Amino acid sequence: MELFEKVAYLKGLAEGLALDTETKEGKLIAAIIDVLDDMCAELAVMQEELYDVEDGLDAVSDDLSEVEEVLYEALEDEDEDDEDEDDDTEWFETTCPVCEEEILFDEDELEAGEILCPNCGEKLEFDLSDLAAAAEEEDED
Numbered sequence: 001m002e003l004f005e006k007v008a009y010l011k012g013l014a015e016g017l018a019l020d021t022e023t024k025e026g027k028l029i030a031a032i033i034d035v036l037d038d039m040c041a042e043l044a045v046m047q048e049e050l051y052d053v054e055d056g057l058d059a060v061s062d063d064l065s066e067v068e069e070v071l072y073e074a075l076e077d078e079d080e081d082d083e084d085e086d087d088d089t090e091w092f093e094t095t096c097p098v099c100e101e102e103i104l105f106d107e108d109e110l111e112a113g114e115i116l117c118p119n120c121g122e123k124l125e126f127d128l129s130d131l132a133a134a135a136e137e138e139d140e141d
């Protein structure tokens, strides 16, 4: 640790200079170096603890991913259940003239008069008035 080395250097310097710790200034400098030494030791401990916290956080993150997976699967299942239980919606079925894929659509889409084939993207249009007219006036067609 660079900080450790710097403090060690200061310590060595104080010793090399034969710092007189009996003088006021000498006492002060010795005390400052002492505090720096303690701070370095404290920092080293904190760094170790931080590594532990990081490890713990990784474990929590992994656990959370598993919970998310389970939760999303449960939510998807719930969505599917909702569709099954939705008895108010009437579903219609038709076959796409382009790709011949079977398409399900509801009343709202029928009333809108058009749907997009989810398979090929072809726009399918319904003319409800034509259908009604054809049913009522079959003899004219």
Ligand SMILES: [Zn+2]
Pocket: 096, 097, 098, 099, 100, 101, 117, 118, 119, 120, 121, 122
């Ligand atoms: Zn299609």
